[in-house]
Amino acid sequence: MASKAIHAYYDDDDVLMLAVKKVKAAKHHIEEVYCPFPVHGLDKAMGLAPTRIAITSFLYGCVGLTVATLMMNYIMIEDWPQDIGGKPSFSYLENMPAFVPIMFELTVFFAAHLMVITFYLRSRLWPFKDAENPDPRTTDDHFLMEIDIHDNEKELRDLLLDTGAVEINIVEKNSH
Amino acid sequence: MYTFSNKLKIGSFVLMALGILGIAIGFISAPSTVEEAKAIVASHGDGHGDAHGAADAHAAVAADAHGEAAEAHDASHDEHVFHQLRNKPWAALYVAAFFFFMIALGVLAFYAIQRAAQAGWSPLLFRVMEGITAYLVPGGIIVFVILVLSVLHMNHLFVWMDPEVVAHDHLLQGKSGYLNPTFFLIRAAIFLGGWIFYREYSRKLSLRQDESDDNSNFKLNFRWSAAFLVFYLVSESIMSWDWIMSVDPHWFSTLFGWYVFASMFVSGITVIAMITIYLKSKGYLPDVNDSHIHDLAKFMFGISIFWTYLWFSQFMLIWYSNIPEEVTYYVTRIADYRLPFFGMVAMNFLFPVLLLMNSDYKRLNWFVVLTGIVILAGHYMDIFNMIMPSTVGDQWFIGIPEIGSILFFAGAFIFWVFRALSSAPLQPKRNPFIEESRHFHY
Numbered sequence: 001m002a003s004k005a006i007h008a009y010y011d012d013d014d015v016l017m018l019a020v021k022k023v024k025a026a027k028h029h030i031e032e033v034y035c036p037f038p039v040h041g042l043d044k045a046m047g048l049a050p051t052r053i054a055i056t057s058f059l060y061g062c063v064g065l066t067v068a069t070l071m072m073n074y075i076m077i078e079d080w081p082q083d084i085g086g087k088p089s090f091s092y093l094e095n096m097p098a099f100v101p102i103m104f105e106l107t108v109f110f111a112a113h114l115m116v117i118t119f120y121l122r123s124r125l126w127p128f129k130d131a132e133n134p135d136p137r138t139t140d141d142h143f144l145m146e147i148d149i150h151d152n153e154k155e156l157r158d159l160l161l162d163t164g165a166v167e168i169n170i171v172e173k174n175s176h
Numbered sequence: 177m178y179t180f181s182n183k184l185k186i187g188s189f190v191l192m193a194l195g196i197l198g199i200a201i202g203f204i205s206a207p208s209t210v211e212e213a214k215a216i217v218a219s220h221g222d223g224h225g226d227a228h229g230a231a232d233a234h235a236a237v238a239a240d241a242h243g244e245a246a247e248a249h250d251a252s253h254d255e256h257v258f259h260q261l262r263n264k265p266w267a268a269l270y271v272a273a274f275f276f277f278m279i280a281l282g283v284l285a286f287y288a289i290q291r292a293a294q295a296g297w298s299p300l301l302f303r304v305m306e307g308i309t310a311y312l313v314p315g316g317i318i319v320f321v322i323l324v325l326s327v328l329h330m331n332h333l334f335v336w337m338d339p340e341v342v343a344h345d346h347l348l349q350g351k352s353g354y355l356n357p358t359f360f361l362i363r364a365a366i367f368l369g370g371w372i373f374y375r376e377y378s379r380k381l382s383l384r385q386d387e388s389d390d391n392s393n394f395k396l397n398f399r400w401s402a403a404f405l406v407f408y409l410v411s412e413s414i415m416s417w418d419w420i421m422s423v424d425p426h427w428f429s430t431l432f433g434w435y436v437f438a439s440m441f442v443s444g445i446t447v448i449a450m451i452t453i454y455l456k457s458k459g460y461l462p463d464v465n466d467s468h469i470h471d472l473a474k475f476m477f478g479i480s481i482f483w484t485y486l487w488f489s490q491f492m493l494i495w496y497s498n499i500p501e502e503v504t505y506y507v508t509r510i511a512d513y514r515l516p517f518f519g520m521v522a523m524n525f526l527f528p529v530l531l532l533m534n535s536d537y538k539r540l541n542w543f544v545v546l547t548g549i550v551i552l553a554g555h556y557m558d559i560f561n562m563i564m565p566s567t568v569g570d571q572w573f574i575g576i577p578e579i580g581s582i583l584f585f586a587g588a589f590i591f592w593v594f595r596a597l598s599s600a601p602l603q604p605k606r607n608p609f610i611e612e613s614r615h616f617h618y
Contacts, residue, residue, distance in 0.1 A: 041617070054535065085498060097492045 003148060005031065005173045006156050007134060008165040010143040013039045019145065019163035020045045026159055031146040034138035053122075057115045064110025068103040134171065142166075148173075178460055180598040184590065191587030198580015202265035205576075213258035217571075259332055260568045265577040266331035267567040270322050272581035274419065275443075275559050276589045277315035278436075282444025283308040284375055285408055285437075286475075291378070291401035296612035297471060300464050302382060303602045304452050308444070309375045310596030311589050316368045318585075323364055323419070327357040333567050336425040347426055355422060363418060367411040374404040386605040394608055412437055420559075424566040427505045429490050436562075438483035442524075443555045445475045446548040451593070453541045460602050466539045467618040473538035476551065480528040487521065509561060512570040516557050523554030556582065 010016040017039065023030055030046055033039075043051075073092045076082070076099070081089040089095055120126065138144045145165075147156060153170065160168055207213040287305040290298045326333050335341050336355050342348045348355065378397055385393040413433025421432050429435070449472040455461050494502045509517045531547045532538055564572045604610055 058533070085496060087496075087498075097488075097495050100488060100492065 003173050004153070005171055006147050006149055006153065006160065007169045007171055008145045008147070008160040008163075009135075009137070009167040009169075010145070010164065011141060011166050012164075013037075013143065015164045016143045016145070017042065017045060019160070019165065022163050023145070023147065023159065028147055028156065028159075031148050033146070034133045034135070034144040036139055036141060036143070039143075053115060053119060056118050057111045060114040060118075061107045061111040063114075064107040065103055067110065068099070068106035071106075072099045072102055177600075178455065178594075178598045178602050180594050181458075184594060188587045188591040188594075191583045191590070193587075195580050195582070195584020195587055198576045199265065199269060199584060200580075202268060202577025202580060206265050207258060207261050210254050210258045213261050214254055216261060217257055256569075257571060260571045263332055263567045264571060266322075266326075266333055267563055268577040268581045270319075270333060271556070271559050271563050272578070272585045273315070273318050273322060274563075275556050275582075276311065276585040277319050278440040278559070279443045279447050279589070280309050280311040280315055281371060281412070282437075282440030282442070283448060284312060284371060284444075285405070285412070285441060286444055286448070287378075288374070288401040288404050288408065291397055292405055294398060294609070296609045297468065297616040299604055299607040299609045299613040300461065300616075301448060301452060301468065301472075302604055302607070303597065303600060304448055304455065304461075306375075306379050306382060306600075307593050307597035308447055308451065309379075311592045312372055312375050314588060314592055315585075316372060319419070320364055320368055324361065327361060333563075334423055334425075335566075336422060351425065355425060360418060360422075363414060367415050370404075370407050370411060374400065374407075378404075382604065383600055385607060386601070388606065391608055412440075420562050423563055424505065426501060429494075429505075431486055431490055435483075435486040435490060438479060438486050439555050439558050442476060442479040442483055443552055445472060445479060446551045448472060449476065449544055450548045451597075453545055455597075455602065457541070463603065463614045465616070467616050468613075469541065469544060470535075470538045470618055473532055473544050473547075476544070476547065477528055477532040477538070480524055480532075480551065484521070484525040487524075505565075508565045508569075513561055513565060513572065516572075517561055520554050520557040520561060523550050524558065527551075527554070 008019070010019060013035070016033070016035075020030065020033065020042065024045065024047060033042060033046065035042070069092075076089050076095065077092050083089070084098075087095060087098075092099075133139065133144070134146070135142070135144055145160070147160075149156065149170070157168055207216055283305050287302070287309060289295075290302070290305075322333075325331065327337055329337070332338065336348050336351070337357055337360075342352060378400060381393045381397040381400070385391075385397070416433045416436035417428075420436060421428060449469060452461065452464060452472070453469065456464055491506065494506060497503075527550045528547050531543065537543045560572075560574075560578075607613075
């Protein structure tokens with residue numbers, strides 16, 4: 001099914017923020033905003049649900065801590081105990097301070113890497129993927145706001161021009 | 177303008193009065209003869225028996241002190257315990273005096289960083305910070321007086337100040353070029369003078385900026401703050417060796433300055449957050465919003481982790497290498513101070529990490545205050561663990577002299593800080609960043 005969408009271009013992030021607030025105030029649904037860089041507070045202004053990536057980060061950190069503990073216990077205590085500096089490795093707890101750096105590093109490692117991977121999966125990004133942004137200028141110096149048209153082209157066009165859009169295009173859009 | 181409420185003023189006087197009472201009881205009940213000391217220890221039961229083996233390494237230093245190392249262990253031990261009990265009220269006083277002084281000093285460093293970084297979010301909080309740093313003057317003078325009394329042999333907090341000890345101690349003779357009473361007091365005077373000078377001068381420029389019609393005072397303040405940070409970094413480090421590390425004159429740690437800095441920084445930021453929340457709850461500081469509290473709580477969270485990082489770095493290297501002259505420091509603490517030593521890690525690390533991890537909790541005032549109280553108690557324990565093991569050994573206890581000292585200095589701190597807060601408008605008028613701070617939004 002093909003539908004029409006309106007693309008409004010802005011050349012300043014402050015103007016864009018105000019425009020988003022005005023469009024939201026006029027009760028229109030903003031499909032997407034394409035930006036050359038992250039605009040602080042844009043997600044809240046667009047009314048997007050808050051991200052849950054922090055929760056996954058905490059869980060991944062817990063996984064990393066567990067992996068480090070089990071790994072060091074197997075390597076240093078069970079499989080091949082050694083006497084290092086007069087501290088024979090027969091008890092994990094007694095040798096714990098020596099393992100803290102590893103526990104810390106793996107916590108950070110797991111949290112960071114799995115969080116990035118989660119972010120890619122959630123945003124449907126992978127290597128060699130074709131870009132989704134409709135105009136290459138949104139990777140340079142323009143911001144683009146996309147709103148679906150439901151027989152209100154004139155009204156939307158007036159509203160967007162009023163918010164300081166520098167260019168407005170109507171595009172045919174193929175739904176995924 | 178903030179007016180110092182009568183309730184709070186009376187409260188601070190009550191705290192000071194109770195504190196003086198507690199301190200006096202501590203000094204009066206300290207033993208004046210070896211026999212009295214033996215009676216006190218006996219009345220506590222023999223619970224300390226097994227701890228002495230660990231304290232021996234240190235006891236050797238003190239035993240030398242009285243030139244009776246060759247005598248039977250028992251006699252020198254009784255003498256040693258007597259000196260520890262004599263030290264106890266002094267050490268309690270010193271720990272509390274330093275703790276509240278270090279809060280003001282930590283806030284001064286935070287304030288200078290905000291000035292030097294030309295931070296846009298914090299100018300609304302500058303008057304709160306300036307109010308807290310006002311305590312630097314009385315707090316610094318009290319600490320200095322205690323140090324002077326130590327030099328005058330009123331107490332034995334610093335064992336290297338005793339010429340008898342140095343005469344029998346080769347290591348201390350080697351350090352005497354640096355660790356001698358005259359140079360020690362000169363350094364203390366220079367550091368306190370520098371800190372107090374910057375505080376007073378920066379406060380003057382800050383107030384003058386409100387009345388002026390250009391930004392020259394602001395710019396001058398920026399330059400002085402940047403210069404002060406250089407001075408502070410060096411002086412704070414040396415101060416921590418002098419005033420804290422030297423109570424254990426054989427032992428040293430090269431990251432000690434940072435470690436003490438982390439403690440004072442997090443305590444200072446916590447107090448800024450608590451006083452800001454208090455003033456806001458009374459209807460002052462109307463432009464301070466959730467985001468300011470959120471940022472302070474982020475600092476509390478982050479610096480708590482930084483403190484733990486340094487605590488652990490110092491501990492792990494010494495634990496791992498296990499060199500006798502280094503490891504005694506931790507052996508005494510783990511043998512005689514197990515609960516305060518590990519309890520403080522829970523209070524200063526686990527508690528803030530778990531409570532302040534969630535972004536939303538950093539905006540809940542009661543949550544920040546609750547965590548703040550635990551952090552402050554934890555960092556008092558930190559200073560306690562630094563001073564007590566070498567001054568009172570296993571005779572430590574958090575009793576009347578310790579709590580009395582905390583109450584007294586808490587009262588003095590509250591009185592001085594809120595008096596300074598009421599002496600100038602709580603919101604700077606002409607700080608060039610005040611609009612940004614007012615609209616600060618995360």
